[in-house]
Amino acid sequence: MAISILSAGVSTAGSEPQANTARDFVKLVSEGIDLINKFSDNLSQNARSLAVEIQNYTSYSLEKGGDHFDHGGFTAAFPPQQIEPFQVIAFGVSSNGLATGVNGSIDFVVEGGGLIRFGFDNPFVGTNGRYVRPDPLADSKVAVPSVISVGNDAHVRFSIYDKLGKGARRQEQWRSCHKCQQLFYDGHEFKGVCPAGGGHESTASFKYFAIFNANGSSRLQNDWRSCRKCQTLHYGAIPGACAAGGPHNSEQSFEYGVLFNAHPTPSRQLGWCSCNKCRALFYAPHGGRCAAGGQHDTYASFQYLLDFKV
Ligand SMILES: [Zn+2]
Ligand SMILES: [Zn+2]
Ligand SMILES: [Zn+2]
Numbered sequence: 001m002a003i004s005i006l007s008a009g010v011s012t013a014g015s016e017p018q019a020n021t022a023r024d025f026v027k028l029v030s031e032g033i034d035l036i037n038k039f040s041d042n043l044s045q046n047a048r049s050l051a052v053e054i055q056n057y058t059s060y061s062l063e064k065g066g067d068h069f070d071h072g073g074f075t076a077a078f079p080p081q082q083i084e085p086f087q088v089i090a091f092g093v094s095s096n097g098l099a100t101g102v103n104g105s106i107d108f109v110v111e112g113g114g115l116i117r118f119g120f121d122n123p124f125v126g127t128n129g130r131y132v133r134p135d136p137l138a139d140s141k142v143a144v145p146s147v148i149s150v151g152n153d154a155h156v157r158f159s160i161y162d163k164l165g166k167g168a169r170r171q172e173q174w175r176s177c178h179k180c181q182q183l184f185y186d187g188h189e190f191k192g193v194c195p196a197g198g199g200h201e202s203t204a205s206f207k208y209f210a211i212f213n214a215n216g217s218s219r220l221q222n223d224w225r226s227c228r229k230c231q232t233l234h235y236g237a238i239p240g241a242c243a244a245g246g247p248h249n250s251e252q253s254f255e256y257g258v259l260f261n262a263h264p265t266p267s268r269q270l271g272w273c274s275c276n277k278c279r280a281l282f283y284a285p286h287g288g289r290c291a292a293g294g295q296h297d298t299y300a301s302f303q304y305l306l307d308f309k310v
Helices: 017-024 026-040 136-141
Strands: 049-056 062-071 073-075 088-094 102-110 115-122 129-134 146-148 153-162 169-176 183-185 207-212 220-226 233-235 256-260 268-274 281-283 304-309
Touching (some): 026 049, 026 088, 026 153, 049 102, 049 115, 088 102, 102 136, 115 136, 115 153, 129 136, 129 153, 169 304, 183 233, 183 281, 207 256, 233 281
Parallel strands (some): 049 153
Antiparallel strands (some): 049 088, 062 102, 102 115, 115 129, 146 153, 207 304, 220 233, 256 304, 268 281
């Protein structure tokens, strides 16, 4: 039976890479809307306000720099100090006096250098506006399209895309096996080979996302592969024992990237480790079963994180 890792449900063709990326990351978009709904209800009817949303579709983290207001200021939700890879943040800005609007900007520094200024304007009279001013270094790394809505309480969205590399995507057919605790690809009829016997089983698993085609960064480790014999995500740079016998086989696999040294969120789960014996990514709090015998071994592993939905 032929097992095609490439037919795993994500189109790599298409003339609108940014639109396709947004589709692959649709949960990120809905998280942004949830964030905005949380503070939009509290706005005064007489004020001018903006919900500012920044979507980071890159593997870089961004550090908050300065901010500046000609009118108004932050409201209800404040911007965080950091935007992590593949994360969306939102904050509110509003006017703070009679017959004034809100007009300001906020800076974020891209990992490795490069500053982006995000500007926004909801005047008391006139049209809403926004701008993006990357310095030359940031401009060489990222593209930042933006949109803004009309009205006194409006919404501006900035989306950050990586200009370098192939363009990050993600697959949502990954599951944890309750028998071996490994992350495996559940999109095929063939459920791989489980170290605990039989095929992997996704019973009670969250739906995990695996990132691929991303650039490596301080928070994203590349070189992860899916094994066509056991269907497990494993670190491909070092050989590891495969439950189907011999070492893993990563032929035809995408290059996957796994987040590490990042912060957990309600949809980003900490607790994943690479096994020092079999190189599989596994959920450490539950131990599991290793293809090299006994339990998996967390020795020298980073603390990895996976995005999921229920
Ligand atoms: Zn298993
Ligand atoms: Zn394998
Ligand atoms: Zn193991």
